Amino acid sequence: MASQQFEPPSGTRDFLADALRRRERVFTQIREVFARYGFEPLQTPAFERLETLTGKYGDEGDKLIFKILRRGEHEATGEADLALRYDMTVPLARVVATYGSKLPTPYKRYAMGPVWRADRPGKGRFREFAQCDVDVVGSSSPLADAETVCALSDALDAVGVRDFTVLVNSRQALAGLLEVYGVPSDLGGGVLITLDKLDKLPPDKVAAELVDARSLSPGTAEKLVADLTAFDAVERMRGALAGSEAGRAGLDEIDRLLELAAPKVGKDRMAFTPRLVRGLDYYTGVIFEITAEGMPGSIASGGRYDHLIEALGGPDVPACGGSLGVERIIGLLDQTAEDGDRTDVAVTLIAPDTAAEIMGFAARLRDAGLRTEIYLASSRKLAKQLKWAADRRARFALIYGAADREAGVVTVRDMDTGDQSQVPPEELVAHLAGRCAPSS
Amino acid sequence: MASQQFEPPSGTRDFLADALRRRERVFTQIREVFARYGFEPLQTPAFERLETLTGKYGDEGDKLIFKILRRGEHEATGEADLALRYDMTVPLARVVATYGSKLPTPYKRYAMGPVWRADRPGKGRFREFAQCDVDVVGSSSPLADAETVCALSDALDAVGVRDFTVLVNSRQALAGLLEVYGVPSDLGGGVLITLDKLDKLPPDKVAAELVDARSLSPGTAEKLVADLTAFDAVERMRGALAGSEAGRAGLDEIDRLLELAAPKVGKDRMAFTPRLVRGLDYYTGVIFEITAEGMPGSIASGGRYDHLIEALGGPDVPACGGSLGVERIIGLLDQTAEDGDRTDVAVTLIAPDTAAEIMGFAARLRDAGLRTEIYLASSRKLAKQLKWAADRRARFALIYGAADREAGVVTVRDMDTGDQSQVPPEELVAHLAGRCAPSS
Structure with missing residues (x-):
């Protein structure tokens, strides 16, 4: 056999002792924090029925699902009936649908374990990787949002991530923003997707894209980008949002979250960030990302998604939650053996x-x-x-x-x-x- | 959707908080024991290349492998290129082949995690279930066999299994047995498979099967079964085996294991068991099973298998190891919440x-x-x-x-x-x- 055949399959890893112990240590630290918050562990099977997963992740997502061939006499059909877990949220929706009244209300659960995606493997991108989610299903209380942020922030402290900041915004505030700046409602979604690039692209490129790709008028595009990237963007936005009902409701949500999470996270580690968008359009309330000194991108994120559980096949219950970028965190922590x-x-x-x-x-x-x-x-x-x-x-x-x-x-x-x-x-x-x- | 569609796939389980915490507690207790013995953790991917697994588990085993469909443009071929892990031993052989000199010598590793088999689900039989293996690769020392037995026995003590017994035999002793009783060498394998049923079937049925299915002469069959099931079977066998070189070597192996494991396990919890066969024909030296009061069947088993790693695609290195029946143990432990x-x-x-x-x-x-x-x-x-x-x-x-x-x-x-x-x-x-x- 060629020696390459002994390597683990493309995009997967063998964890030998040192690496595995380091991972397990991080997982244990995170578990301990979540348990202190009363989040309960949940473990679902590695695979789900294929129909449970298909159609839940968009066309691109569907292509990345690992499908399992039917067995026995059905194997020759070349059809699949099962598929490897793609994330932790669809299984959560299925569990809420199955066990409904047997679960505590609200159901606060964490899930930590591997998921599988047939992405092209690359530096830091794997086909088998760990996800770590906390969610509160069945509560619309702002305390639930705050608890989620506190638990994630506490977990980052526990694993030793230094100097992180919780960026906070709200979908309602973003709706107010579009309204106040006179963005036609049919252009809103596209405009937000482009604004989301403000942390990667220079402001003029973003403004150009708003005009070219999103059909926004040059004046509006320029003003929007200028205000969002100004040194006093927060004050400008607070002023602007006060002129819209949705904007005011969004600001209230944001301020409430900042107030409630402050005792744990600390005021100076949180910031209302008007240009924070979070790509996924299922968010309905506050949204957040956590960034850390020396780590590009975010290391945690989440928000309120009041209708997602229903969209994924569960009952219509309010919910919020967040994810720790646990693979990135492990990759960036000190690698020395202890x-x-x-x-x-x-x-x-x-x-x-x-x-x-x-x-x-x-x-x-x-x-x-x-x-x-x-x-x-x-x-x-x-x-x-x-x-x-x-x-x-x-x-x-x-x-x-x-x-x-x-x-x-x-x-x-x-x-x-x-x-x-x-x-x-x-x-x-x-x-x-x-x-x-x-x-x- | 019909509510059945929210159940986990056939043969798999959702672990909610209490059940999961109980499982994790057992896993943690076992890990702590293995770590004290210097066994290192190893975690391999959930799936392997299909060709790594096929042909390693016999025809029946091959049918039970969950195969993963190729992706993208290849999906339509209906072909599989990956397969879910079926046990912990084939991945171990692959890891020994890949990392060879980077691993400690001998390589003492434990692996604990899910494996997947497309068996017909039934009471206590799952398609996703945990395995827990310890193995010592690269040592032919009798101390390695003893360490394996001690680690498993210590783990059973740690999780709270009471009143267990370690049954010990040796493949060499079995070879000597066949020789001394004049079993023709071409019938040996079949005879052992039938003798393995002595703990389930009455002696006369086993004797009949030896004659009918294994072509053994009635006199030999009767004598063999009578001696193996006699109240003084151990003495009879010690006497008989002394008359064969393989038998003497086997007895030496057995006595050595009993002596070396005694300080930890205790003499009164171990027994030379001449009729212990262990079905799998890859064992080459001592073999053992652990049984416990009130639990039918065995809760742990293993032995020395000096050429298996090579047969599975790895280098030719001596090895021994054992498995804890961790699902059975969890199922039988006290279920009360703590x-x-x-x-x-x-x-x-x-x-x-x-x-x-x-x-x-x-x-x-x-x-x-x-x-x-x-x-x-x-x-x-x-x-x-x-x-x-x-x-x-x-x-x-x-x-x-x-x-x-x-x-x-x-x-x-x-x-x-x-x-x-x-x-x-x-x-x-x-x-x-x-x-x-x-x-x-």
Whole structure:
């Protein structure tokens, strides 16, 4: 076989120990935060019925769904009946539809796990990647929006993301904006899509696109872009939005969210951001994105989407939620291995007839919670086995040769300093437990 | 849509909070044990290239593989190019082939996660289910076999399985058995498959099958079955096996494993079991099964399989390993919700203008690690909100009405006793932290 055939399939990854432990650590930290907020975990199957997924992600999305061939006699038809999970929201809608009254009201759930998309793989873009969502289904309270923002922000703090900012806007404020600037209502959607590019393109390009691609009058386009990108954009917008009912309602929503999330997030880490659009058109209320110093793009986002659950096949219930860009966050966090990954004790075996005694030492150390490994290769040379202990990043090595046995002691070698001490077997645990961190 | 369409696909399950937390708790306990033994986690993708999996599980197995349709322009061909993971061993062989020298030697890894098989769903039989494997690749040391048995046994202790026994045998001992009883070598494989049924069928049925289906002479069949099922079967077998070279080598292997695993497992929880066969013919050395009081069948099994990694496409390296029947174990463990799942503090909201203050209380409680929930539905009636707090199994409810606010206190209600006390907001954390268990 060509060696390429041993690589994982295109766009997927094997996670060996260090990378996996780093991922799991981040997932655990996030889970702990969500649990403190009373979000409940939900895990749905890796695949859904094909018809549950098709038509939910647009034409482009549909093409990226991994479909599973029917089985047995139906395999030859070449038809699919199942498909791999594409996101966490459609399964949520299905669960709300299935379990309705058995779920708490509101249903606050988090979901964290892989999703699969047949995208062209690229730098930082995978076909199997983790998503991490929190949602509150069945509450229209502004507190639900605030709880979502607080939980995500708290999770970012927990995993060690520094200097992030929560950008806040509202779909109602955007509707008011279009109204106040006299954008014809049939052009509104396209105008917003173009305005969404203000953080990537220079203002004049955006203004040009508003005219060329969105048929907006040059005067309106220029004024809109100038006001949104001015140093005092927030004040200009607050002034402008006050002149529209939708605008005022939007500002109220925004201010309410800023007020309610402030005790946790802090006022200085949140900002009303009038040009924040969020591409997806299912949002109905407040929207937000979280950006961090040194990380291009956003690391979390979300908002209120009061009719999405129904559109996805569930009941018509108000809902809000957000996503952590957990793959990006893991990719950007410090990659250094941590002390917790070290082996506490590496047990050498130089005299084969001591194997059973050695297993006994290991059993006692492990019972005391120490991460203990036994030499399993075939060399009987101490130097080679100490090299192995060093490779395993062991704190201590145990040596139990004929002389040790005769003297009734075990030699404990500090692998960092090279110091050795003779310890009676019955004192091994007491001797080592205090000197090793608890294993995880 | 018919409501059945909201069910998860046939053979799969949605895990809601309680069930998922129970599963995760078991997984975490097992992971901690494996880590203490120096087994490293490995996570491979949910799918592999189709050709990596086909031909590895026999004809029956091949039919149960979930195949993924090619995408884009190739979708219409009805061909598959990927397939869902069917077990943890083939991906291990692929990883050993890919990362060879980058892996520690020996490579001790555990893998825990879902696999998918298109089996007919039934009671306790799923199409998506978790597997949990430990393996040592690259060591032929008897210590590696013992470490595997100890790690699995330790994991069973950790998750709370009581009264289990490790049944031990050896492929070499079985070869010796066939030799000593004069079974023609071409009949050996079939004879072992039939003998494997001794724990399900009465001895005379097994003897009859040996004659009818396996062409064994009636005298040999009867003697074999009688000796294997005698009350002193172990002594008879020890005597018989001493007369064959393979038999003696097998007994040595078995005794070595019993000796080396004894410090951890305990002599009284292990037993040489001459009639233990283990169906899979890739085992080459010691084999074992773990059975538990009150659980039919085995809850863990494994052995040495020195050429399997090569047969699966990897290099030719000695290896041994075992599997925990983690779905069965979870299914049989105590199903009661545990205290750790309780909400610590349920925060009511009866005066809407106190929302921001309430968010502040919640933020401080969560920062102190307390699992805290805020009332997000629309009622402003205290009775209804206390009902919600009870439904959430909260230990305490916070009440902050106009009178409380005026008095500068928060009312803390003990939900178990109904006792209420007035606490100044700045003392809330101190008041509650000691009375709630740390949230997990």
